[in-house]
Amino acid sequence: MKVAIIGQGGHGKxxxxxxxxxxxxxxxxxxxxxxxxxxxxxxxYFGPILSARKMIDFFYGVKFIIAIGNNKIRKLIFKKLDLxxxxxxxxxxxxxxxxxxxxxxxxxxxxANSVINAEARIGNHSIINTGSIIEHDSNIxxxxxxxxxxxxxxxxxxxxxxxxGAGATIIPNVRIEExxxxxxxxxxxxxxxxxxxxxxxxxxIKTKKVIGGA
Numbered sequence: 549m550k551v552a553i554i555g556q557g558g559h560g561k562x563x564x565x566x567x568x569x570x571x572x573x574x575x576x577x578x579x580x581x582x583x584x585x586x587x588x589x590x591x592x593y594f595g596p597i598l599s600a601r602k603m604i605d606f607f608y609g610v611k612f613i614i615a616i617g618n619n620k621i622r623k624l625i626f627k628k629l630d631l632x633x634x635x636x637x638x639x640x641x642x643x644x645x646x647x648x649x650x651x652x653x654x655x656x657x658x659x660a661n662s663v664i665n666a667e668a669r670i671g672n673h674s675i676i677n678t679g680s681i682i683e684h685d686s687n688i689x690x691x692x693x694x695x696x697x698x699x700x701x702x703x704x705x706x707x708x709x710x711x712x713g714a715g716a717t718i719i720p721n722v723r724i725e726e727x728x729x730x731x732x733x734x735x736x737x738x739x740x741x742x743x744x745x746x747x748x749x750x751x752x753i754k755t756k757k758v759i760g761g762a
Contacts (some may be wrong), residue, residue, distance in 0.1 A: 559675075591672060641662070646658065663681045671690035678696040700712070713731045
């Protein structure tokens with residue numbers, strides 16, 4: 549499968565290595581707005597983000613991945629590219645453990661040593677980062693970022709745009725509403741409303757935005 553990567557920052561480097569670790573993929577383009585125009589170098593196209601759409605004309609069946617860690621920017625780029633979700637590849641690191649009953653959406657990345665257990669559902673364009681655990685029946689929305697070593701126990705609900713910090717723990721049956729942030733190392737024992745930031749053990753709401761995050 550031919551793949552074009554959108555974004556060339558730190559997160560993009562990890563995505564690139566996941567792709568290169570599999571013989572099933574070939575990188576045909578890397579797109580970032582640090583490039584001013586479209587050019588070909590060693591059989592790989594480089595160019596600004598919106599020029600990625602040209603790959604559809606150059607390569608039949610090409611797939612895309614938005615390799616941007618920031619949830620809001622990832623959603624913004626998806627809207628600007630204006631491509632259906634079936635144009636995006638789902639990437640799973642070979643060391644991840646994925647239940648056969650789990651459902652993972654388009655454009656989502658499952659990184660090394662992550663675990664996705666029975667009947668978990670992951671939305672589109674989300675990031676399950678290194679060593680994260682998504683337990684049974686948990687439901688993760690679109691444009692979510694679960695940071696390294698975070699643990700979501702059974703039947704957790706994570707709405708669109710949420711960012712769970714590194715090493716955070718969410719107890720069973722908790723809901724975290726859209727575009728909220730859970731700080732690194734926090735333990736969440738109760739629901740978190742939308743557009744909030746929650747930190748600490750147990751997690752308490754530190755701030756709440758008046759206007760939604762996206």
